Amino acid sequence: MESIKTEITGIGWVTAAGMGRARTHRDFAMPLERMPEFRPENVFKEPFPNLRRMDDYSRLGVTATALALADAGLDTWTCKRNIGIVGTTVYGCLGADVDYYNTVIPNRGAQASPALFSYTSANSYLGEAAIRFGLTGTNYMVFEQHPTGLAGLHAALGHIARQDDDKILGGVCEAGCPRIFGQPDNVPPGAVFFMLEPVGSNPLPGFGILESLSMDKLLFNGSPVDNLVMLVEQCLSVMRR
Amino acid sequence: MVHTLLQMDTFHSENQQPRQAVVTDAVLVTALGGDIDTLWRRLMQKGTAIGPISRFPVDQEHYTAGIAAIIDDLKPSRDHSLIKSLLDRLMVQMGPVPSDATLITATLKAGIDNLEAVCRGNPSGFQDIPLSSLAEHISPQIGLKSNGLCISASCASSTIAVAQGAALIESGQAEAVLVCCAEIVSEYAFAGFSSLKALAPAPCQPFDRGRRGLSLGEGAAALLLMPAARAGREGRDRLGTICGWGITNDAAHITAPAKGGHGLAQAIDKALKSAEKKPEEITAICAHGTGTIYNDRMELDAFKHILGPRKRPIFSVKGAIGHTLGAAGGIEIILGLKALATLTIPPTIGFTHPEKGAEGQVSAETQAIANGCLLTTNSGFGGVNAAIILGP
Structure with a gap:
């Protein structure tokens, strides 16, 4: 296969260490800690009433995609755009699943919450981001067995290469595993999204070239990328130079 | 197995791009048939598997329906989910899979009964x-080298997985x-769709004027894809070709389809371009056809918008096997391949009085189709749409 190359033009994140975007924040961490309260309302210029009814996973994902779009100068729009989003996760919306099903149990379904049920598809938050920012491109979630956070980026690169989408967001969204399942905390909570575009198509200076050599081999500016945190750090080091 | 039942050719290389993906094996399990042959026969006999639910309590005072298409004898093993038993039934039908195959699974809720x-x-x-967990179950069972992803x-999960x-x-x-x-039928999903007032009180009626919502169903499907050249080299059967695909988002509403079907129309347009096909080459459509007021209307609008006013045979299988959510696309792609192989599409069960625009396209009877390509579409929560064009 031929290698696939795209340019990273924006990065946005919400992690247990804080939220930010690459052009305005120079420090990034994605610690394996409990996610503190965060205020996504500050990220959105216009009122976003749906934020209040979203589950934590959706709020994380929508906020990180908003920050990545802003970082790439693509957060304002008048006409809908052929921009896609592919996210990666391990646990997806399990928290919303539990919260919703706990409304089903009492009274045998009579109190099942349609509002909570709306967020029990792992891709629902992608739809919220699509509505908010007029993104009509490719749109789905990839569940990884072994969390590297890179599966969505691999897939996103493929969509750019095939010209399915003019631009695409690829990243990770993780709200952790609900305590009720008694699983060890092994995946850091948070969401990180990268804006990927054909090389040279954004007037803003890019962070570097992301290249896919095979299904499990990514390079950033020629250096191997093992995981998503490493990729953010590599991009930030370019900006610090 | 499907490859003994579809009217299959051995591989022909004429007009086939060497890296175009062909389907060389396909199997399925549904409530109306545990294999493709049984399902196809019962579809042609106008059968339906939609009936009263006994898997979980259905209080008619609380729910808007009490029916679904459930595989009666599907039982969980030990502390495993029903999804594992369903996958076991599926994979036992599958022929040999090359060890270098990449595994892509698709589901909306996996083992939700355990949750x-x-x-x-x-x-x-x-x-x-x-x-x-689907990949974790399947991958070691058939000795695949890759870990796979999901x-x-x-409801477009498996359509996108095939794409x-x-x-x-x-x-x-x-x-x-x-x-x-x-995908399995669960109280979880049943209560959710009931809370959205999306469940039909009687078996669903896709594209019918009197349709009142969807009926849930359960099922599974597996398709083995490989480059046309490899399939030919290895003398494998060719059940059909994945000619092109398109994936879009409506960017309009989180649970309801966009009025006018512009998102689906865009997905079909992308699929046509990707397949390098013209609208007139589409000779039949396997629609999502859930039986909800808005989905079916939206689909008819999208088909007309992109494919033009010419009428062509359209069918939905959801009145027979129910809406299998994340598995719907995979099952329907296999049925689409069967339709292309037999030049026949099954009746749309539950359809009696055509919705405006469905006249002369959707039928309660078996329909013959011309040689050409078949379009299959699925849409779902989050505003996602997926379209695939299948060829012989």
Whole structure:
């Protein structure tokens, strides 16, 4: 296969260490800690009433995609755009699943919450981001067995290469595993999204070239990328130079 | 197995691009038939598997329906989910899979019955709950080298998984791809669709004027894809070709389809361009056809907008097997391939009085179709749409 190359033009994140975007924040961490309260309302210029009814996973994902779009100068729009989003996760919306099903149990379904049920598809938050920012491109979630956070980026690169989408967001969204399942905390909570575009198509200076050599081999500016945190750090080091 | 039942050719290389993805094996399980042959026969006999639910309590005072298409004798093993039993039934039908195949699974809720049990305080295995559990179950069973991944995009999950499989093959990133999808009927989903007032009180009636909502169903499907050249080299059967695909988002509403179907129309347009086909080459459509007021209207609008006013045979199988959510696309792609092989589409069960625009296209009877390509579409929560064009 031929290698696939795209340019990273924006990065946005919400992690247990804080939220930010690459052009305005120079420090990034994605610690394996409990996610503190965060205020996504500050990220959105216009009122976003749906934020209040979203589950934590959706709020994380929508906020990180908003920050990545802003970082790439693509957060304002008048006409809908052929921009896609592919996210990666391990646990997806399990928290919303539990919260919703706990409304089903009492009274045998009579109190099942349609509002909570709306967020029990792992891709629902992608739809919220699509509505908010007029993104009509490719749109789905990839569940990884072994969390590297890179599966969505691999897939996103493929969509750019095939010209399915003019631009695409690829990243990770993780709200952790609900305590009720008694699983060890092994995946850091948070969401990180990268804006990927054909090389040279954004007037803003890019962070570097992301290249896919095979299904499990990514390079950033020629250096191997093992995981998503490493990729953010590599991009930030370019900006610090 | 499907490859003994479809009218199959051995591989022909004429007019076939060497890296175009062909389907060389396909199997399925549904409530109306545990294999493709039985399902096809019962579809042609106008059968339906939609009936009263006994799997979980259905209080008619609380729910808007009490029916679904359930595989009666599907039972969980030990602390495993029903999804594992369903996958076992599926994979036992599958022929040999090359060990270099990449596994792509698709589901909306995987072992959601185990999540229900945990929430009710009943100890139950966690291993089947994450969506990646499908791959963890299948991959070692058939000796695949790759770990695999799972695609989830509500009711378009498996359509997108097949599209991604074909894309990996075309780009040279994979030499074979096994796509597996599965979904079970659960109280979880039933209560949710009931709360949205989306369930039909009687078996669903796709494209009918009197339709009142969807009926849930369960099922699974697996498709083995590989480049046309490899299939030919290895003397494999060719059930059909994944000619092109398109994936879009409506960017309009989180649970309802966009009025006018512009998102689906855009997905079909992308699929036509990707397949390098013209609208007149589409000779039949396997629609999502859920039986909800808005979905079916939206689909008819989208088909007309992109494919033009010419009438062509359209069918939906959801009146027979129910809406299998994340598995719907995979099952319907296999039925689409069967339709192309037999030049016949099955009756749309539940259809009696055509919705405006369905006249002369959707039928309660079997319809003959011309040689050409078949379009299959699915849409879902989050505003996602997926379209695939199948060829012989």
